[in-house]
Amino acid sequence: MTNLAFLESELDESPGHSPLFQVIPVPLEETVSYGGGTARGPAAIIAASQQLERWDGVSEPLTAGIGTSPAVDCSGEIGTIYSRIEAAVRQAVEQKAIPVVLGGEHSVSLAPIRVLAKTAPGPIGIIQLDAHADLRDSFEGSPYSHACVMRRALEECGCSLMQFGVRALSREEVDYRREKRIAHLDGRALHGLKLDNFSLPATFPKNIYLTLDVDGLDPSVIGATGTPVPGGPGWYQTLTFIERAVAGRRVLGFDVVELAPRAGDHGSDFAAAQLVYSVMGIIARNFDR
Template identity: 50%
Template sequence: MTEFDQLVAPGYPVFLGSEFKQPEPDKAFFHILPIPLEESVSYGGGTAEGPAAILKASWQLETWDGKSEPSQRGIYTHPPVDVSGTAEQAVQRIAEATTALVKAGGFPVALGGEHTVTYGIIKGLIDAGLDNFGVVQIDAHADLRDAYEGNPYSHASVMKRIVDLDIPVFQLGVRALCREEMDIRKLHGVGHLDADILVPKNIYSIDLPDDFPDYVFFTLDIDGMDPTIFPSTGTPVPGGLGWYQTLALFESVVKKRTVIGMDIMEFSPIDGFHGYEFSAALLAYKMMGIVEREAFRECLNR
């Protein structure tokens, strides 16, 4: 068993701490924000354990991601956000942590936790003074219910909370939604390419609408990927995105827009199946690599 000698909190090691010492915050581009919120899960549980599991598995990663070493840009791991109390209180603390991180010049990489977390992050970006950005979402579910089981802070309502803030949303890979969500898509002009288009046609690259903002926050719900890859989530749905397809779709957005942050939500570890934890850590690192390479190319072109 690996001995974690760099901890930001009990049970929370530094991301990739097996390979480098935790840098000073101002020396890091990527800022890992663990957010173990689990308040409104409606099927399987375990999302509260997701961030710590991903951090622990990251100690098994190579720094070379196959194309570059994103860790050279600096990765700083924050202590987990306090998500005690009511969902509204937790969302406010998530927003405050995000605001502080962004104002300090960091690129947020949030690890959840249930998808409600993303609402707090978006509020934090707004409070940090960022505007005119959109959200691109990979997910099995539309998450556009006004409330689920009477809870407006449900993980099934997170994107409705975001469009209520007048933030444009574009959805990828959805394959489970209700009529209410169909109506809300139309009402708020939520763009989408659902799984029944993306997967059978093997689409690896997308073009966002011309009027979609130049700045994008990218949220990835693990259940957006097929359960043959990630059964480790509370609400798996068959017919999801593949591993390479997910990364390629993300890269197509990064190449055509400026991504200002990202998250990975709804990962629920399965006891005895550490491969899924490793896969989630690798997914986060490969996404950081895509961001790092594109940012480096922009610098070269200036």
């Protein structure tokens, strides 16, 4: 299963150019705090991707080209794992492809953000879909926990951040978010909100990294995740937000993390694969080579 490529079932025709997207499976599961299983996320997404249709509802993202790297070895200590993920991301960037990292737990995002913060032509703005803020300074003894990943990205890489769908926050995170004036559209504010005319603040960076924690979506869309929280945005509200947020901006990379596949729930795996593919479509339609 792990040797398959993303959407390999449809990859019969070569696009005639190097792929726009490079999928990098990262089966990391080290600091998960509640339900486990994220190590099996990347393989489940790639397996489910074989069932995708080429047409994403608007376009055929596949025609931009999709490559798949071998899964990153996630054994050993976290520093070593991060260097391996960074090497895989750097290789994609050198090949002028947009890295698409499949987690694994949310901690994996720090690696592509580190690489892109160095190689980007300007500052990076992170757009985060998540039920949780992930802004703790440390969690269960680790500063590299999934619950701290956005805090690390902000402090290490000096990125800007916009959070979407957050609805579970510690007091520390509420204070930190206020102090750092972090932009956010929380789950509660999103209820019933139309986003067709949404745009990011003009001052938000032009270079974007999207980090998509599947628990950001309402659990009715994807329930197979370690720490589900009710009251999240729905499928189309999320896609509309992403489409509007990246309009006129350049997406340098993205990740889909925290799928924890469970027996009998192939719907969650498929929804995660469709999320990857639909976001590829948004990026490809917004991109001029």
